[in-house]
Amino acid sequence: MRDTFFATLSQLAKENKNIEVVTGDLGFGVLKPFWEAHPDQIINAGIAEQNLTSVAAGMALEGKTVFTYSIGNFPTLRCLEQIRNDCAYHNANVKIVCVGGGFVYGSLGMSHHATEDIAVMRALPDVTVLCPGDLVEATAVTKAIAKYPGTCYVRLGRGGEKKIHSDNIDFEIGKAIKVREGKDVAIFSTGAIFEEIAEACEILKENGITPTVYTFPTVKPIDTETICEIAKSHKLIVTCEEHNLSGGFGSAVAEVLAELPSHARLLRMGMNDQYCTIVGDQKYLRDQYGISGKKIAEKILHEVK
DSSP, X not given: OHHHHHHHHHHHHHHOTTEEEEEOSOOHHHHHHHHHHOGXXXXXXXXXXXXXXXXXXXXXXXTOEEEEEEETTTTTGGGHHHIIIIIITTTOOEEEEEESOBTTTGGGOXXXXXXXXXXXXXXXXXXXXXXXXXXXXXXXXXXXXXXSOSEEEEEEOOSOOOOXXXXXXXXXXXXXXXXXXXXXXXXXEOGGGHHHHHHHHHHHHXXXXXXXXXXXXXXXXXXXXXXXXXHHHOSEEEEEEEEESTTSHHHHHHHHHHTSSSOOEEEEEEEOSOOOOSOOOHHHHXXXXXXXXXXXXXXXXXXXX
């Protein structure tokens, strides 16, 4: 997903010389094609994410469209005050990009896991939060935020994500995308966890359940219209995210449902308000914390019995 992001951004930077990248001394293999093609549109600010973010805000306020880039929690939690005060408060045209949402850097431990970032970033006024689920969504998101005013947060997978959509999707910031039509049960997912949703759907199919499936590349603003429509036509809505349940994607859906007079039941799936205390690769940690395809299917089957 990160390679797709930079390939798309490089093409955009060719067309728009106001696009700039500011990185924190990492990702050179991924960034090399960009800096070779656009040496005057990239800055290595060093391992100094707070300064990096303030520099990006200053550049944006002078007319640039600035993409900050780092891994895990580094471009968000480490410099939260600068995002809040320098970027969001001024509605600065800064696009904060995290590669490695969730357990991507699983073997490096919780310091490198991004499992609270969605909640933190969507709590900031005037920050748009996007979590593409595959390469097609990543391309569409990159193109959209390059033209979208104000501060945005983009949470990317690291790479190897399976394709969800055909090459052409009707993408719009703030809108969910239907993947399949089903009945009774609806599954909403955000970000790169979709591969687990696909596995869960196969297990559910074997048990006579065909869920409606939507991806939500945008967490904020959330697609209220789609949530309301599905809440009226389905018995159960399941949200899945590689993130803490407190304040994340499932919470955003719950906030919409809470204001409806009647609605489907809601099952939120993610980390149960905890830190990851074990080490392993992404697939292993997903299973350990109940968000593998098998565990998702098991919980849904238990819920519909």
